Amino acid sequence: MRRLLAFLLLTGVAVAGAVWLADHPGEVTIRWQGWRIDTTVPVLLAFLAVLLVALSVLNRLVRTVFGAPGRWFESRRVGRQHKGYAALADGLAAAASGDALRAGKLARKADRLLRDPAVTGLLTAQAAQLSGDDDQLRDRYRTMIGRKETAFLGHKGLAELALKSGDRDSARAEAGQAFLLQPGAEGLAGMLLDLQVEAGAWAEAEQVLRTARRRNALPVADLARRRALILLGRAEEALRAGNEAQALDWALDARDADPLFIPAIALAADLLRRRGKGRKAASLLKAAFKAAPHPLLIAGWQALGEGENALERVKRVQELVQANPASPDGHVALAEVSLAAQLWGQARTHLLKALEQRPTRAVFQLLARVEREERKDEAAATAWVLRSGTDSVPEPSWTCGGCGHHTPDFAVSCPACGAAGRLEWT
């Protein structure tokens, strides 16, 4: 509507102008350098209008001709970038679906087109990972470290590669860098703590633990368990260096962190006994036995009664076992001390209870001993021994969750595979 009005207005003005010019046909004479032009005003105006249009057309022509190369390069650049990003997206999709060959091809294409390793680093790294090319992968991760947005992935990737090649010191260093950038990353805090505990880097591990707690990087129970393990490691190290008082402090801290961490309780009780604090050791052992009976606690308890005779020993063990009378470990311990005190009936009763709960080889052997020592019944003894060959269950032991290694003695790191905190009593 507005354009129509403008058109009508312009047409009106043009017609009015033309009419006015026809009514006032003036003449113009131009003299210049010996030239002379005689014409009318309408003709001159028409000439000027044509000249204006011609100049405008020429201007557009010149701009089109001289701007062409720049526009051509620009359009090529945009086209290359477009193809590069398309290759990047397709490559990431291929990597996600596990197509190593296609991912690698598209990674090279994206690399060539985009010419920015920081942008294509993730795809090339994934392609190298899929094709198992660790050297290229390492190069890529190193490139990624240089860019803020991908530095975390670079450090984490380098840590995993180092771990794979068995270079645990480098793995610890790279995981440490990654942890500084993203403490809450899944699985990272646990991996770093394992490496630090294995290396005995206690102070660093405690620092990581504090950050992990602040940032909720680990479940609360896991935090407590790991803290107890680190404190036990510190206590054992202090003990090796001859610093018993410091070792005791740390062992007690480990027990406070995880009140059912048997190796820490056993160590604390042993150190208390050695420092003349038998009563405190006893209360520690009894409280632990009540919640989680374990042979280490019974051994610590028996050590408190040095020099006792066999009957006194029976009384001592009875006092502990009363705290948790159903424990098979308690029954076996009572059977052993009863046998030593020649209390056959009592020994047999406890062994038969242990047999119901956990018929280990040791229980059958003790039953054979009772037959032999009480009744001199060799046939009955042999029967128990034979039954142990078919009916016995394995003795509980510290078992590594990483490699399955069994060991009678607890260790912060598995003696077979070196994994930290993986030994469980089973």
Ligand SMILES: [Zn+2]
């Ligand atoms: Zn192991």
